[in-house]
Amino acid sequence: MSPFSNAIIIxxxxxxxxxxxxxxxxxxxxxxxxxxxxxxxxxxxxxxxKETPKAPAPLVYPHDVRHFDEVPTLFQRIAHDLGGLDLxxxxxxxxxxxxxxxxxxxxxxxxxxxxxLGAIAWLNEAAKRFENQESGVIAAFSSVAGDRGxxxxxxxxxxxxxxxxxxxxxxxxLGHRGVRVVTIKPGPVRTPMTEGLKMPFMINADExxxxxxxxxxxxxxxxxxxxxxxxxxWVIRSIPSALFRGKDI
Amino acid sequence: xxxxxxxxxQAWGLNSASMAHVYRPSTVERLREVFELAHRTGxxxxxxxxxxxxxxxxxxxxxxxxxxxxxxxxxxWDPEEGIIALEPGxxxxxxxxxxxxxxxxxxxxxxxxxxxxGGCLGMNIHGKNAxxxxxxxxxxxxFDLMLPSxxxxxxxxEGDPQLFRGAIGGFxxxxxxxxxxLRTKRVHSGLLRVFPQRxxxxxxxxxxxxxxxxxxxxxxxxxxxxxxxxxxxxRGEMHFAxxxxxxxxxxxxxxxxxxxxxxxxxxxxxxxxxxxxxLAAPFxxxxxxxxxxxxxxxxxxxxxxxxPYLQSHAAFAFLLDYVPNWHHAYKPGGLxxxxxxxxxxxxxxxxxxxxxLSHRFGMYPxxxxxxxxxxxxxxITHAVDGYSMALDYPVTRSNRKRLWKLCHEMDEMVxxxxxxxYLAKDATMLPGxxxxxxxxxxxxxxEALKQRCDPGGMLSSNLxxxxxASRGAPEGGRAGMKAASLQHVGRSA
Numbered sequence: 228m229s230p231f232s233n234a235i236i237i238x239x240x241x242x243x244x245x246x247x248x249x250x251x252x253x254x255x256x257x258x259x260x261x262x263x264x265x266x267x268x269x270x271x272x273x274x275x276x277k278e279t280p281k282a283p284a285p286l287v288y289p290h291d292v293r294h295f296d297e298v299p300t301l302f303q304r305i306a307h308d309l310g311g312l313d314l315x316x317x318x319x320x321x322x323x324x325x326x327x328x329x330x331x332x333x334x335x336x337x338x339x340x341x342x343x344l345g346a347i348a349w350l351n352e353a354a355k356r357f358e359n360q361e362s363g364v365i366a367a368f369s370s371v372a373g374d375r376g377x378x379x380x381x382x383x384x385x386x387x388x389x390x391x392x393x394x395x396x397x398x399x400x401l402g403h404r405g406v407r408v409v410t411i412k413p414g415p416v417r418t419p420m421t422e423g424l425k426m427p428f429m430i431n432a433d434e435x436x437x438x439x440x441x442x443x444x445x446x447x448x449x450x451x452x453x454x455x456x457x458x459x460x461w462v463i464r465s466i467p468s469a470l471f472r473g474k475d476i
Numbered sequence: 477x478x479x480x481x482x483x484x485x486q487a488w489g490l491n492s493a494s495m496a497h498v499y500r501p502s503t504v505e506r507l508r509e510v511f512e513l514a515h516r517t518g519x520x521x522x523x524x525x526x527x528x529x530x531x532x533x534x535x536x537x538x539x540x541x542x543x544x545x546x547x548x549x550x551x552x553w554d555p556e557e558g559i560i561a562l563e564p565g566x567x568x569x570x571x572x573x574x575x576x577x578x579x580x581x582x583x584x585x586x587x588x589x590x591x592x593x594g595g596c597l598g599m600n601i602h603g604k605n606a607x608x609x610x611x612x613x614x615x616x617x618x619f620d621l622m623l624p625s626x627x628x629x630x631x632x633x634e635g636d637p638q639l640f641r642g643a644i645g646g647f648x649x650x651x652x653x654x655x656x657x658l659r660t661k662r663v664h665s666g667l668l669r670v671f672p673q674r675x676x677x678x679x680x681x682x683x684x685x686x687x688x689x690x691x692x693x694x695x696x697x698x699x700x701x702x703x704x705x706x707x708x709x710x711r712g713e714m715h716f717a718x719x720x721x722x723x724x725x726x727x728x729x730x731x732x733x734x735x736x737x738x739x740x741x742x743x744x745x746x747x748x749x750x751x752x753x754x755l756a757a758p759f760x761x762x763x764x765x766x767x768x769x770x771x772x773x774x775x776x777x778x779x780x781x782x783x784p785y786l787q788s789h790a791a792f793a794f795l796l797d798y799v800p801n802w803h804h805a806y807k808p809g810g811l812x813x814x815x816x817x818x819x820x821x822x823x824x825x826x827x828x829x830x831x832x833l834s835h836r837f838g839m840y841p842x843x844x845x846x847x848x849x850x851x852x853x854x855x856i857t858h859a860v861d862g863y864s865m866a867l868d869y870p871v872t873r874s875n876r877k878r879l880w881k882l883c884h885e886m887d888e889m890v891x892x893x894x895x896x897x898y899l900a901k902d903a904t905m906l907p908g909x910x911x912x913x914x915x916x917x918x919x920x921x922x923e924a925l926k927q928r929c930d931p932g933g934m935l936s937s938n939l940x941x942x943x944x945a946s947r948g949a950p951e952g953g954r955a956g957m958k959a960a961s962l963q964h965v966g967r968s969a
Contacts, residue, residue: 306538307519307538309538310538311494359483
C-alpha cells in the first residue's frame with residue numbers, strides 16, 4: 228500500500244518518467260501522465276494497463292510544457308479527473324547535444340523553457356494547491372550536472388542549478404505547511420536523453436525509478452540517484468573552479 | 477472553477493481531508509446558483525452544515541461542497557404552540573437559546589450544540605432520549621427541499637411519506653433542505669433532575685437501562701474500556717434525567733434564562749475553556765487516558781457521589797461542548813468514533829466482545845458512550861430496538877491500517893447480531909456494508925427516490941461514493957473517487 232493515492236507525472240512518455248509511471252501503477256497509485264506526444268503516452272498507458280491490470284488505469288494528457296498558459300486550467304482539470312492529488316513529479320527535461328564552441332540561443336532557450344519555466348509553471352500550481360491542502364509531495368528531476376558549471380553543457384547545467392534553487396525556495400515556503408519538496412538529482416541514466424553518450428556509472432531507468440520512488444517516500448530533501456553521487460558530487464563541488472578551466476569534465 | 481474556492485475540507489475527527497470548491501450561500505437564490513454552476517461545470521455537490529460528522533460525510537474531493545452555515549435565520553416562531561421554522565444553517569445552540577425563555581426545549585438534541593438543522597435532518601440525529609421520542613425526524617412537521625433541478629418541494633409525512641422518510645436521514649443525497657418546521661418540547665423548568673448510578677459491567681448497564689426506561693426522560697451510559705478484570709468489562713456510570721413537573725421548580729423564569737443554562741467559561745473555576753484541549757493533549761495516549769478513565773470510575777466511590785442532583789438542560793445535554801475543540805487534542809492523526817447499534821438481546825455481549833477484540837488488537841477506546849434506541853421507519857436508518865455504543869479511538873499513521881481492520885472485524889459482529897451503523901460517525905465501513913444492514917426494500921425505495929429527485933447524480937459525497945456508488949447510483953463518469961476519499965491527513969505521527 229502506497230502512502231499516495233493520486234499523482235501527476237509531467238514528462239512521463241519516456242525515460243525515467245515512464246519507468247516511474249509503471250512503478251506507481253504497481254503501487255496502485257492513480258496517475259495522470261502528461262507529455263508532448265499523444266501516441267507515446269497512449270502506448271505507455273496501454274502497456275501499464277496490460278502489465279498491471281489491477282492498477283487504476285492511467286489518465287493521459289498530451290501537453291507541451293512550453294505552453295505555459297495552459298497549465299493552470301489543465302492542472303485543475305487533472306486534479307478533478309483524478310479526484311484528489313497528493314504527488315506531483317516534474318520529470319520533463321531536455322539536453323540537446325551541444326558542441327563546445329556552439330552558442331545556439333534557440334537551443335538554449337528551449338532548454339530553459341522545458342527544464343526551468345515549465346517546471347515553475349507546473350510546480351507553482353502544485354505549491355498553491357498543496358499549501359491549502361496542508362499535505363502533498365512536490366518532486367522535480369534535477370541532475371548532478373546542476374552542481375557545477377561544466378564546459379560541455381553550460382546551459383543545461385545552469386538550468387538544473389536554477390531548478391535546484393527554485394525547489395529550495397519552495398521547500399522553505401512550504402515545509403512548515405506539511406508539504407514535502409524533493410529535489411531528485413540523478414547521475415547518468417540510460418534514457419533516450421543520454422542515448423549514444425558514454426558516461427560513468429550509468430544505470431538503467433527502471434533501477435533509477437525504484438530509487439527515486441524510495442527517495443520520494445523518505446524524509447530526504449535531495450535525493451541522489453544512485454546514492455554514491457552524493458559523495459562524488461561533494462568531492463567535485465569541493466574542487467576549486469579554477470582547476471576546471473579547459474578540462475573536459 | 478475559480479481557484480480561490482478550492483479549500484481543504486477536513487473531517488471533524490481529523491482523520492481525513494480533501495480539497496473541494498466550497499460555496500457558502502446566504503440565500504435560497506444563491507443556493508440555486510450553486511446548483512446551476514454545478515450543472516454547468518459537471519461537478520457534484522455535497523452538503524455541509526457545521527461539519528460535525530466524524531468522517532467523510534461532507535467531503536467531496538475536487539467537487540463542490542455547499543456549506544449551509546450562513547443560511548441561519550429563524551423564519552417563524554410560535555411560542556404558544558412551540559412550533560418553529562428555521563433555515564438549514566441554524567444551529568442547535570441558536571435554537572435552544574431562542575426558545576428556552578418561552579418554556580420550550582428542542583425535542584431532540586445531540587451531544588454538541590454546534591450542529592445545524594440541515595445536518596440534524598440529513599443524518600437524522602438522535603439524543604439521550606432516543607428510545608422515548610425517536611430521532612430528530614420524528615419532530616419535523618414539514619420541510620422545503622430544493623432538488624438539483626432548482627425546484628423546491630414542500631414535504632410532510634402525509635403528503636409524500638416516501639420522500640419524508642428518505643430525505644430525513646438521506647445525508648443530503650436527495651436535495652437540500654432550505655426550511656424546516658419543528659415541534660419543540662414544553663418544559664416547566666430550566667433544570668433536570670439527574671440520577672447517577674455506578675455499573676460494574678455491560679450486563680449491569682443494560683439492566684440499568686431497562687429498569688429506568690419507563691421512569692426517565694434521558695439516559696446515557698459511560699464505560700471505561702481499558703483492560704481490567706474480565707468481569708468488569710464495561711464498568712462505568714449511568715446518568716438518568718427527568719424533566720421537572722410544573723410547580724417543582726419555584727423559579728422557572730430564572731432557571732430558564734439563557735445565561736443560567738450556559739456551560740461554565742472556565743474549568744475548575746480557573747482555566748479558560750479555550751485552552752483546555754492543549755492541556756489535555758499530553759494525556760491523549762494509552763497511559764493518560766487509562767488514568768483518566770480509572771479515576772472517573774473510582775470518583776463514583778467517594779462519599780456523596782451517586783446522589784441525585786439538579787442540572788441545567790444545556791449542561792446535561794451538551795457534554796461534548798465542555799471542552800471546545802477537544803478533537804484537536806487528538807492531533808495530528810485525529811480520531812474515529814466507531815458507533816454501532818445492536819439489538820438489545822445481543823448488545824451486552826457484542827459490546828463486551830468489541831472491547832475484548834480491541835484489547836487483542838492492542839487498541840483502547842479512550843471514550844465509550846452507550847444509549848438506548850427504538851427502531852424507526854426512515855429509509856437510511858441507524859436505529860434498532862436495542863443499544864448503541866460509541867467508541868473513540870485515536871488514529872496515528874502507524875495504527876491506521878490496523879484500526880480499520882479492527883473496525884471491519886467489529887462490523888461483522890454487529891452485522892451478525894442484526895445491528896446497524898450511523899453515517900454521521902462513519903469513517904471506516906467497507907463499500908457495500910450499508911447494503912448488508914439496511915432492509916432491501918429501504919434500499920430500493922431510496923434508489924428510486926434518488927432517480928426521481930436527482931436523476932443526474934449531482935448530489936454526492938466521498939461517503940456516498942465510498943459506500944453506495946457501487947450499485948444503482950449514478951456514477952457520473954467521475955474517476956478516482958474511492959482513492960481520494962482515503963487520502964491521509966496525518967503527516968507525522
